[in-house]
Amino acid sequence: MKRILSVTICILLILASFSACGKAGEAAETPQPEEIETGSEETSGLAEEELPLPDHLDRAVFRGVENYGSITASEVQRDGSDCYLFEVDGKTYELAIRRTPGFDIQNLLMEGYSYSVDLKDSVVTAVQLLDEMTEYQPVIQAEPGLRTLKNFLATCFEPMGTALYVYGGNWNWQDDGSSVLSTHIGVPGTWVDFYRSQDVHYTYADDYHKSASYYPYGGWNEYYYAGTDCSGYAGWAVYNTINTVDGEKGYVTGASRQAKLFAEQYNFGTWTSDPFNTEEDPLQPGDMISTPSHIWICVGKCSDGSILAIHSTVTASSVGTQGGGVQLSAVNPNGYSKDCDAYRLACEYTEKYFSDWASRYPIVMKDYGKYVDFPRDNKNTGRFRWSLDDTTGLSDPDGYASMSAEEVLSDLFNFSE
Numbered sequence: 001m002k003r004i005l006s007v008t009i010c011i012l013l014i015l016a017s018f019s020a021c022g023k024a025g026e027a028a029e030t031p032q033p034e035e036i037e038t039g040s041e042e043t044s045g046l047a048e049e050e051l052p053l054p055d056h057l058d059r060a061v062f063r064g065v066e067n068y069g070s071i072t073a074s075e076v077q078r079d080g081s082d083c084y085l086f087e088v089d090g091k092t093y094e095l096a097i098r099r100t101p102g103f104d105i106q107n108l109l110m111e112g113y114s115y116s117v118d119l120k121d122s123v124v125t126a127v128q129l130l131d132e133m134t135e136y137q138p139v140i141q142a143e144p145g146l147r148t149l150k151n152f153l154a155t156c157f158e159p160m161g162t163a164l165y166v167y168g169g170n171w172n173w174q175d176d177g178s179s180v181l182s183t184h185i186g187v188p189g190t191w192v193d194f195y196r197s198q199d200v201h202y203t204y205a206d207d208y209h210k211s212a213s214y215y216p217y218g219g220w221n222e223y224y225y226a227g228t229d230c231s232g233y234a235g236w237a238v239y240n241t242i243n244t245v246d247g248e249k250g251y252v253t254g255a256s257r258q259a260k261l262f263a264e265q266y267n268f269g270t271w272t273s274d275p276f277n278t279e280e281d282p283l284q285p286g287d288m289i290s291t292p293s294h295i296w297i298c299v300g301k302c303s304d305g306s307i308l309a310i311h312s313t314v315t316a317s318s319v320g321t322q323g324g325g326v327q328l329s330a331v332n333p334n335g336y337s338k339d340c341d342a343y344r345l346a347c348e349y350t351e352k353y354f355s356d357w358a359s360r361y362p363i364v365m366k367d368y369g370k371y372v373d374f375p376r377d378n379k380n381t382g383r384f385r386w387s388l389d390d391t392t393g394l395s396d397p398d399g400y401a402s403m404s405a406e407e408v409l410s411d412l413f414n415f416s417e
Contacts, residue, residue, distance in 0.1 A: 053093070057117040059130060060086040064111045065222060066094060069210025073219035077103070077174075084109075084124065086117060097124045106173040107180055110190060110225045133189030136162065139353045140412055144185045145244035147393075149286045149386060149400040152241045154412055156297055156310050159236075161354030163191045163228055164325040165204050165314050166214055168221035170232025171252055175216070178250025179224045182236045185246055194226040195325075200360045202323040204314060227325055231255040233312035234288060234295045238262065241394070257380035259290035269393045273382035277333075277372050283307060285400050285408050288384040291374050299328070300405030302341035307331040308405040309371070315364050327357065329366045336365045342405060349409055 063085035065076055076083060082096040095117075097105050108127055109115070118126040139161070142154035168175060170182045181188045205215035214223045228236065235252035253261055263271035277283045287298040296311035309331055315324035328350055330342035346363045374381065387393030388401060400408060 053095075053119055053122045055119055057086060057088050057093070057115075057119070059114045060088045060093070060117045061114050062109045062111055063087050063092065065218075067211070068222060069213060069217050071218055076218065076220060080123075082122075086115075095119070095122065095124050103172070103174050106220075107224075109173075111223070134192045136187045136189060136192045138187060142240065144240050145242065147241060147390075147395060148398065149388065149394050149396040150398040150412070152237070152286055152386070152394060153297075153299065153400065153408060155240045156237045156299075157412065158240075159187045159191060159228070159233070159326045160310065160328070161326070161350075161357035162187065162195045163233070163312065164195050164198060164202060164226070164323060165229060165312050166194075166223050166227035167204055167229055168216045168224060168232075169226060169228040169312075170236055171221050171224055171229070173221050173224055175219070175221050178235060178252040179221075179232070180247070181225055182232055182252045183239055183243070183247050183250045184236075185240060185244065188225070190225040191227055198323075200317045200319050201321050202317070203321040204323055228312050229255075230295050230312045231258050233326055234258055234297065237297070238268075242268075255295040256290050256292050256378055258295050259288045259382060259384035260380050262288065262384045267392045269384055269386040271382055271384050273376055273379060275373070275376075276383045277307075283372075283383070284385070285403055285405075286386050286394075289371065290381050290384070291370060292378050292381055294371075296329075296371065300403055300408045302345065302405045304341045305333055306340035306342035307333075307372070308342045308345055308409075309366065313366075315361055317360050318362060324361055327361060327363075329364055331366045331368050331371050333368050333372075336367070338365060345405060345409060349413065353413065 065071060066083045066085055071083060075081060077099065079099050080096050082094045084095050084097055086093045086095055105124060105127055108129065110129075114130045116128040116130055117124055138158040140154050140157040142151050142158055170179050171177070172179045181190065203213075206213040210217050214226060216222060231254060232252050234255075235250055235258070238251045239248075251258075251262070251266070260271045262268045283289075283298045283301055285298060285300045289296055289298065294311070294313070296309045296313070299308040299310050301307055307330070309329045310326070311329065312326045313324055313329065314322055315327070317323050328346040330338070330340060330346050332340045332342065334340070343363060343365060350363060351358045376382075388396040398411070403411070
């Protein structure tokens, strides 16, 4: 009997021992409360892009549009298109921008500049530029709003030597009118920054490397702020002569009809599509000429009949790349011969006052047939001339309308000194 009882006790002890071991195993595998709250390293390390974006990004550098050069305007403008790149502390965010009829946010964005960015549901709703604009002291200092012929020509010279040619430059982002910089008083600091960031190898278009080009291949003006094309420049020059504050109605429109609109829409003067620069109707300082593909401004005629022009135009650099910008050119009725006073003057003043530009871009001759004696098939092309009645147009107390190109330059550059 004792022997049976002893065996029974042993069996019970063994069973009790197995039961205790099983509970201990369960306890060892059950996560502790603090482990559940904090999560393991694997569960807490979610990919950063999966985390919700903040409502605000500070000092976000705009890096442009993803796939620039291949993406189209319709894709970029589509609601929810997260192709706008912003960088904060080395991290790049691909964001969408709230669409407005005037593309208000896009018209404030400039590559390489820092912004305060507001977001809602991961969509940009507002931006504010944080960087200070570069101050620039032009060689010739004009006076905004001083409506004289001399001041208009002085204004035309302000960006010379520091504004590169950018196709669509000074047009708005959506390419249907004036940019915010075309209604800016003074030379935009972004023109100066962009010029200083480039060298003799700058090219306004690169069909072989579209993603690195400044040409609006996609149909919108990504680099509207970087420089200016011919009509953007003419619109800016008129605005700075007529206006005294930023942000009023601008004058940028298609080059081939811009001269006509200065007369017929704004009533600043007269326009003709008839042949001009004749003995009875010679070109004079301040005239603006719209050709079928360009607009340029007459600085004056020389004693030998050659014409000095100022404009934003594409020209080859000293190494052959197609760049250019706001500069002087010579137009010779006798062909492309450089043996003329306009060419001599353009070289002399550019080399003396804009030496860095002169080292990049040689002075070029422009085709008289394309600049003056062009076909009149396009009824919008022709010559605009300022009214000098001191009411609707400008006044001319300095007598510039009757000056030669030599006299205009001599007086303007003495004025600057």
